[in-house]
Amino acid sequence: MKPQGIPPNTTINQTKMSFRGKNAVVTGGAGGIGLQVSKQLLSAGAAKVAIIDLQDNLEEFVKLRAAHPTQSVMIIKMDVANKKGVEATFEEIAKTFGNIDIVVNVAGIFNDKDVQRTLLVNLGGIINSTLSALPYMGKDNGGKGGIVVNMSSVVGLDPMFIIPVYGATKAGIINFTRCLANEKYYQRSGIKFVTVCPGATMTDMFTNFTEKIIFPETSDETYRILDRLNKQSAADVSRCILNVLEKDKNGAVYVIEGKRVYPLEMKPQWTGKEQAL
Numbered sequence: 001m002k003p004q005g006i007p008p009n010t011t012i013n014q015t016k017m018s019f020r021g022k023n024a025v026v027t028g029g030a031g032g033i034g035l036q037v038s039k040q041l042l043s044a045g046a047a048k049v050a051i052i053d054l055q056d057n058l059e060e061f062v063k064l065r066a067a068h069p070t071q072s073v074m075i076i077k078m079d080v081a082n083k084k085g086v087e088a089t090f091e092e093i094a095k096t097f098g099n100i101d102i103v104v105n106v107a108g109i110f111n112d113k114d115v116q117r118t119l120l121v122n123l124g125g126i127i128n129s130t131l132s133a134l135p136y137m138g139k140d141n142g143g144k145g146g147i148v149v150n151m152s153s154v155v156g157l158d159p160m161f162i163i164p165v166y167g168a169t170k171a172g173i174i175n176f177t178r179c180l181a182n183e184k185y186y187q188r189s190g191i192k193f194v195t196v197c198p199g200a201t202m203t204d205m206f207t208n209f210t211e212k213i214i215f216p217e218t219s220d221e222t223y224r225i226l227d228r229l230n231k232q233s234a235a236d237v238s239r240c241i242l243n244v245l246e247k248d249k250n251g252a253v254y255v256i257e258g259k260r261v262y263p264l265e266m267k268p269q270w271t272g273k274e275q276a277l
């Protein structure tokens, strides 16, 4: 699962108009990367965007609606760890929107000291949201097909000692998403699944970082690492996510770092695996 180097032509392209008329759902869309994804999808012409988030960001939501008066922006306050609540939320969105074309699952937390919550939000939340969307997207169920993008991280690929719990949830997301990107399932459902793995990004996520790590003795070293990291902005990451949506490649896993996006070559390790599985 090593990056194959950054090909010279992978700099982000100007977003094309392929989002025009599409209906999208963004979890974690009230802040950080998710808010940028919601904004950029609307700017790129999405017809309807539903934001699922725990927090209210009224100021931003008012601005978003004002900037896109002819498009629909639906805000739902919901914890992605709440399976029944997320199912009901997707039912409500599908009823209001008619169909769902794009789901970008961004919601996530960092708190390695709260293992249960980290598992339930980061991994559980992605699973809840993805599985809840399928009945409304699948052609096998009257939908039009579409694409689900799940948010992992570079630390889901490369182990990082100081954040093992967070890293484990991000590794799980890659496997979950790649499992669903199955050719036979795609043939009947028309749904594609993609994973994105950003590097360090300037958001609120790592506020009070050293209070949330399980090895406090690594604090000094951690600060040095954080300082050295070449951080990108949430808007940069979001542009790469829209670029990935345009690429529309089932099963792809992308790294997003330094404002650039590039695919990973995922080679099978298990030689005995039946190809038909």
Ligand SMILES: NC(=O)c1ccc[n+]([C@@H]2O[C@H](COP(=O)([O-])OP(=O)(O)OC[C@H]3O[C@@H](n4cnc5c(N)ncnc54)[C@H](O)[C@@H]3O)[C@@H](O)[C@H]2O)c1
Pocket: 027, 028, 029, 030, 031, 032, 033, 034, 052, 053, 054, 055, 078, 079, 080, 081, 106, 107, 108, 109, 121, 125, 151, 152, 153, 154, 197, 198, 199, 200, 201, 202, 203, 204, 205, 206, 234
């Ligand atoms: N910031 C980084 O360096 C970085 C790098 C790689 C991946 N990521 C991932 O990107 C995603 C977004 O992170 P960010 O940096 O924008 O953080 P952020 O804290 O700025 O935004 C996260 C958003 O998710 C929402 N959220 C949190 N828990 C939720 C829950 N239980 N239910 C619904 N919404 C919830 C928050 O309210 C917030 O709006 C996360 O999954 C994170 O793991 C971040």
